[in-house]
Amino acid sequence: MNPDPNFLIKLANSKMPFGKFKGTFLIDLPEYYLIWYRNKGFPNGELGQLMESAFEIRRNGLEDMVKRLRTI
Numbered sequence: 001m002n003p004d005p006n007f008l009i010k011l012a013n014s015k016m017p018f019g020k021f022k023g024t025f026l027i028d029l030p031e032y033y034l035i036w037y038r039n040k041g042f043p044n045g046e047l048g049q050l051m052e053s054a055f056e057i058r059r060n061g062l063e064d065m066v067k068r069l070r071t072i
Helices: 007-013 031-040 045-059 063-067
Strands: none
Touching (some): 007 045, 031 045, 045 063
16 A cells, blocks of 8 residues: 555644534644544544544654644
8 A cells, every 4th residue: 555645734634523523623632532532443444544643643742743734
């Protein structure tokens, strides 16, 4: 599988589509919320991949790098 060169741009601009944090940029979701999903299991599909990446990026303190890619 080839990595998507626009993945980080997509992550920077994607918002949570449901729940308490609906409309929040995924990279801005509270860390405790991402940890909860990490323990429960991320959703299937692209949303889950984006959320898992947001978790790893936040865990490593790199969220500012992604936020600079925001175009919205």
